[in-house]
Amino acid sequence: MAEVIVVTSGKGGVGKTTTTANIGAALAADGKSVVLIDADIGLRNLDVVMGLENRIVYDLVQVVEGICRPKQALIRDKRYDNLNLLAAAQTKDKNAVSPEQMVKLVGSLADDYDYIIIDCPAGIEQGFQNAIAAAHRAIVVATPEVSSVRDADRIVGLLEAANIKDIRLVLNRIRPDLTRRGEMLTLEDVTDVLAISVLGVVPDDETIVMTTNRGEVAVAESGSKAGAAFRNIAQRIVNENVPMLQIDLEEGFFKRMKKKFSKKG
Amino acid sequence: MGLFGFRKQKSGAIAKDRLQLVLFQDRMNTSPEMLEMLKSDIIKVIASYIDIDEDELDISIGGNTDTGEEGPALMANIPIKGWKRR
Numbered sequence: 001m002a003e004v005i006v007v008t009s010g011k012g013g014v015g016k017t018t019t020t021a022n023i024g025a026a027l028a029a030d031g032k033s034v035v036l037i038d039a040d041i042g043l044r045n046l047d048v049v050m051g052l053e054n055r056i057v058y059d060l061v062q063v064v065e066g067i068c069r070p071k072q073a074l075i076r077d078k079r080y081d082n083l084n085l086l087a088a089a090q091t092k093d094k095n096a097v098s099p100e101q102m103v104k105l106v107g108s109l110a111d112d113y114d115y116i117i118i119d120c121p122a123g124i125e126q127g128f129q130n131a132i133a134a135a136h137r138a139i140v141v142a143t144p145e146v147s148s149v150r151d152a153d154r155i156v157g158l159l160e161a162a163n164i165k166d167i168r169l170v171l172n173r174i175r176p177d178l179t180r181r182g183e184m185l186t187l188e189d190v191t192d193v194l195a196i197s198v199l200g201v202v203p204d205d206e207t208i209v210m211t212t213n214r215g216e217v218a219v220a221e222s223g224s225k226a227g228a229a230f231r232n233i234a235q236r237i238v239n240e241n242v243p244m245l246q247i248d249l250e251e252g253f254f255k256r257m258k259k260k261f262s263k264k265g
Numbered sequence: 266m267g268l269f270g271f272r273k274q275k276s277g278a279i280a281k282d283r284l285q286l287v288l289f290q291d292r293m294n295t296s297p298e299m300l301e302m303l304k305s306d307i308i309k310v311i312a313s314y315i316d317i318d319e320d321e322l323d324i325s326i327g328g329n330t331d332t333g334e335e336g337p338a339l340m341a342n343i344p345i346k347g348w349k350r351r
Contacts, residue, residue, distance in 0.1 A: 144280075145280070146283050150284065150287050154291065157292075181275070182275030182277045184276075185280050189277070189280070189284070
């Protein structure tokens with residue numbers, strides 16, 4: 001039976017889709033069979049982030065309407081054979097699917113895969129209700145900003161009300177330089193106010209922009225710090241006992257200078 | 266102070282204070298108006314026992330740093346002029 005995880009945030013633009021793609025790819029690289037479902041009907045993005053936008057034949061709404069079977073609509077990833085995407089419909093709206101239909105769809109795939117990860121749309125309306133309907137656990141993505149954490153708090157309340165008990169935080173786009181100077185909310189600040197456990201932290205990393213530009217994932221880049229963070233998060237999804245990757249807050253100007261001087265000396 | 270002047274508090278700490286306050290209001294389903302009503306009710310109750318300096322009093326919600334407990338605390342600083350005889 002697949003474990004069904006919804007990736008959500010409330011606020012838009014905090015990295016839900018990037019998180020979904022990277023965790024999915026990392027799980028697939030680890031040998032797990034994975035289906036990613038883009039639940040953002042009308043504003044689909046996961047296909048573009050994964051570089052699969054030219055391969056879509058069927059979408060989520062067509063599956064739900066019975067035009068094709070769920071497996072016919074799955075698009076295999078370019079890099080990882082055991083990673084599959086079910087794209088959202090671009091021309092329909094969020095009311096084209098009901099929570100009951102999502103539960104049925106996920107149920108029909110659950111026997112054949114290890115993980116089903118659902119990319120939730122921003123907001124708390126119908127699309128959110130659809131995305132969480134079939135989920136066993138939730139990953140709440142937030143960035144270290146007041147607005148994002150506030151929305152995350154609201155989402156946690158709604159997930160708890162929907163009886164999803166395993167809710168974990170991914171704090172995305174941490175800037176170690178700003179954190180070190182006290183000019184950014186820290187992980188501790190966020191966990192002080194959000195009473196949920198932390199799945200992982202992801203540094204703000206330009207390799208995310210570069211890989212996404214190419215339609216690839218950062219976890220496939222060995223040198224990407226964000227990629228390493230997402231690989232760690234995937235490991236922690238599989239095994240809770242894997243320690244969390246710490247972001248090095250010392251890696252600043254002075255440390256770099258120190259390294260330079262010690263090399264010369 | 267301006268962006269390039271001296272500041273007492275780093276923006277990260279300011280963000281945390283604002284976050285705590287906004288979450289408190291969200292969770293209590295209250296608005297700033299309700300906080301004002303709460304303040305005026307507290308003043309009313311205390312003022313019936315104690316002669317307080319209403320101009321100098323300060324009631325706010327902030328981090329509960331003194332007790333070390335988690336979550337925000339309602340903090341009141343109420344200067345007393347004297348006890349009322351009952």
